[in-house]
Amino acid sequence: MPLPPGSAVSAASAMGTAMDDREAGTLMATLGMQIVMLGAQRTVMRMPVEGARQVSGVLHGGASASLIETAASFAARRAAPEGMLPMGAELQVSHLRPVRQGWVTAVAQPIHVGRKTCVHEVVLSDDEGRTTARGTLRSMFV
Numbered sequence: 001m002p003l004p005p006g007s008a009v010s011a012a013s014a015m016g017t018a019m020d021d022r023e024a025g026t027l028m029a030t031l032g033m034q035i036v037m038l039g040a041q042r043t044v045m046r047m048p049v050e051g052a053r054q055v056s057g058v059l060h061g062g063a064s065a066s067l068i069e070t071a072a073s074f075a076a077r078r079a080a081p082e083g084m085l086p087m088g089a090e091l092q093v094s095h096l097r098p099v100r101q102g103w104v105t106a107v108a109q110p111i112h113v114g115r116k117t118c119v120h121e122v123v124l125s126d127d128e129g130r131t132t133a134r135g136t137l138r139s140m141f142v
Contacts, residue, residue, distance in 0.1 A: 027066055027070075028066075028070055031047050031048075031051070031052050031063055031066060031067070032047055032048045032051065032052075033045055033046070033047045033066075033067060033070055034046050034047070035074065036105070038074060038075075038078060039075070039078055040075065040078040040079040040110070040113075041109065041110065042075075042107065042108070042109055043071050043072075043074050043075035043078065043107075043108040043109075044071070044105065044106065044107050044108075045067060045074070045105070045106045045108075046103050046104065046105045046106070047063070047067045047104055047106075048102075048103050049099050049100065049101055049102055049103065049104065050101070053100075057100055058098040058099060058100055059098065059099040059100070059104065059132070061093070061095050061133075064093065064095060064104065064124055064132070064133045065091065065093045065133075065135065067104060067106045067122075067124065068091070068093055068106055068108075068122040068124060068133065068135035068137065069088060069091050069135075069137055070106075071106035071107070071108040071120075071122050072088075072120035072121075072122050072135075072136075072137035072139070073086060073088060073137065073139070074108070075108040075109070075110065075120050076118050076120055076137070076139040079110060079113045079118055080118075080141050081115065081141060084141040084142060085141070085142055086118060086139035086140070086141055086142075087139060087140050087141075087142050088137055088138075088139050089117075089138050089139060089140050090136075090137070090138040091135065091136075091137050091138075092135055092136050092137075093133060093134070093135035094133060094134050094135065095132070095133045096131055096132055096133055096134065097126070097130055097131065097132045097133075098132075099126050099132050102126060102127040103126075103127055104124050104125065104126060104132060104133075105124070105125050106122050106123070106124050107122065107123050107125075108120045108121070108122045109121055109122075111136065115141070116140060116141055117138060117139065117140050117141065118138070118139050118141070119136055119137070119138045119139075120136065120137050120139075121134070121135070121136050122134070122135050122136070122137070
């Protein structure tokens, strides 16, 4: 079930006007990803299935993986030590259930946050709350 208008925000409005120009032309913008909540302990993002399907009519696994990596990356940025940025080093994704319509929501939470690396787990679910994919992203702080 989509959120009411105004419930979710684009990356540009969530991160301030400095993000506006950087978001244009990104995969995040192309796939229509939206930030619902940003935090070091929990980041929530969503993406429409429309425009991200395989020829068979289900959500493309690459689109799911992109949402998982993006949600984990935003969470890692919030958890990064002062003056450091996370850079993705390893992405693992398991696709569990096909999605044909609506939206998918990603919830990213930390498994480990250290001085040099972090690992975030992301659970993707459909509009009915069923888990459709799970993934982890290991990031290095640089």
